Amino acid sequence: MKTLRMAEIAHVAVVALLLMMTVSDAAPGLNITSYYSPKNAQRPVRDRTDYIILHTTEGSKKGSLSKVYRNGEANYFVDEQGRVYRIIDKRKVALHCGTSMWNGRRNIDLFSVGIEVVGYHNKDITSAQYRALRILLAELKRIFRVPDERVLTHSMVAYGEPNRWHRKPHRGRKRCGMLFAKTSVRSKIGLGKAPAYDPDVRAGRLVNADEYLANMLYGRGRDSTTMGKNIISHGRSAWDIAGDDHDKPGTIYVFPDGRQLRGNEVADWRKIPTGTKVVSAEPDMVERDGIVLVGSTGCSAKELIGKACDRDDTYYFLPDGVLKSGRELLPAEQNKIPPGTRILVGYQLGGRITNMKSAFDICGAAWNATTTQYMFPDGILRHGGEVNERTIPKNTLVFFK
Template identity: 50%
Template sequence: MGRGRAAWLRLAVALLLAWVSLAAAALNISNAHSPFNPSRPARTHTRYIILHTTEGAAAGSLAKIKRYGEAHYVVSDNGHVYRVIDRSRIAYHAGRSMWDGQRDLDKFSIGIEVVGYHNRDITAAQYTALRELLEDLQSIYTIPDERVLTHSMVAYGAPNRWHKQSHRGRKRCGMCFAKRTTRLKLGLTKQPLSDPDVKAKRLIQADPYLASVLYGSASDQAAAEQSQGQDAFVISGKRTAWLIARDRAESADTRYLFPDGTSKRGNEISDWRAIPAGTRVSLGDSQSENAPEQVRHVNVVSPAQSIAGDEANVKSTIYFLPDGRVQQGHELSRAVLAALPVGTRVLVGYMHGGYITAKRSAHDICGPKWRAHTTLYRLADGSLQTGDQMDENAIPPRTMIFFPE
């Protein structure tokens, strides 16, 4: 082999090695599209990136997010990134949300689910992948660091028995991405320093611990973390059932284990103030996080009237009884309304579209709304599904449809 040829070969090998190391550093991303991807509408504004934690292991989390199209990307624990919904479309990841007066942030944001837990650090591989994914998306949509938010920053709750006003603290999802040390490792040098909606009194702050993690100094954040510790699931003077279980406090899947050894489900508790300190809360691994947010449940002490208020007996309030009956408010007497059984689901502000049949399609009944996230279908087994989960060509027999007025 001549000298010239050897030099060429060395150059070729060097180039190949450089290419291999570049390729290794590049984002490892593959398609895991949700079946809903093609039907999701295009998003016209992209102002925020919202970070979530799956609160569960990789395989199950990806399957669930994919099934419902609940995020644009999933970052697995080994740093692999999956694309679930195209970034130009809307993914339903933020639920009831508000930031700086703007509501329904799904319309304005990209959602990234990171496999992990809100109160734990992510893996080194996730840091590398997420940092790169953020860099790409921030440059594509011109999103500054302070608009990379966490789900816990933007989620808010409607008034409930613990909080008379709309409140921040409905979720702690993605909380770890507010920690200064974590953000720096992700290349984020700026972050919101206060909650604009609490400041403007649009919301009250219901979870001081969350607030100190989201907006405190690095030392506030560390102190807040220390104070949580092992007893996070035990009710005490300051730690209410709501602070532990939030949206799931009154769910049948949440169990309260009292110090005397007895237990109750969330929907069986009537006097929340009588729960003794030391009661352990066990959150079921349920689908309730996925249940359509527009549906409320009748509990022992939240009769239909307290849910639907003045609208309890109007036509546009729909009751799904545990025995399978579906009734509208105007069909029910005051006495029946006051005694609706536990487990009744209530929907306020909806039209009852009746059964879908071969001659009467979902589209015939409510037009393009048929596939909206806010439209609900009740299947013969009693379960409710949102419009974006339905395939119009494969609607099972005996399915009813309900759509917003």
């Protein structure tokens, strides 16, 4: 066997070094650690990478990181201290967009890197997060040659299939990552150009179902320099500030006289005086992919999900493994939902998978929809985008919309 000469060895070393330099995301100044999901090994490598998608967790680090890790729901996760976790290899498919479309192309997970940022769609992030994102995005843009206008927010690409409120496929299913459309925020994370309009709404493939969101993504809203401007005024309603969360218990209204009401306690929205401050409570729950995860405080079912709490299409997965519908929950249980409970609202129980009955037999084409939920015998909930019809274990319970 021929031995390598010194010059050849040096050449090989230089090539290897160059290769490492061009593919590594470990840039100077970035606090990055590998925290690979158990799903990482089985995920396929993407054929193309045309987008980088930014998300906000809408909840605290603790619950979000464990869920993102468990299900492989992002390539990267950035906490409040600016620490970056690698969850799914940057070249592999992470499940972060759900039902998605951009410029006529669907299933954006197959063409994008996903970054989860701990925070909320309408709140400023920490300076450590700004710094980390600036470095991380610079590396990813360079590695995958993604121009600034293809660094998008989840809310830009998510869309909803027709449902009881919208007869047509529609944009506005999620507000996730909305702040990353703001001109001031983009400049702080090193992004210049942003998409000027929604290509799928313009082409008529989707209808716009969230005016507020559209204004924040493409209209005048994105150019306002104040972040989280949270005072109610004549031009600024509770809806403008808190959106879907305006009537949730996690939103608190502090009136000019100091009195406070939770969103679910407001009876007449026209009677909220101007000058009222809208603040978010420490989250008692996190909602993701339609699943409500109950946090540490043990609120009542009504506080958590409002009027849906005792309906028979609401399902509670109690931490001791017991499943109950809203109607089956005892009054004592209604009053204090234990931390760790997972809740599905507005679902139909399709029954169990057996040798004779597949997921498709139970819910048809919805078997692989991200709104369909599977309770595996191991107690883990997986949505339709995460399961393989042939390998779903027997006895898995199917819930669909």
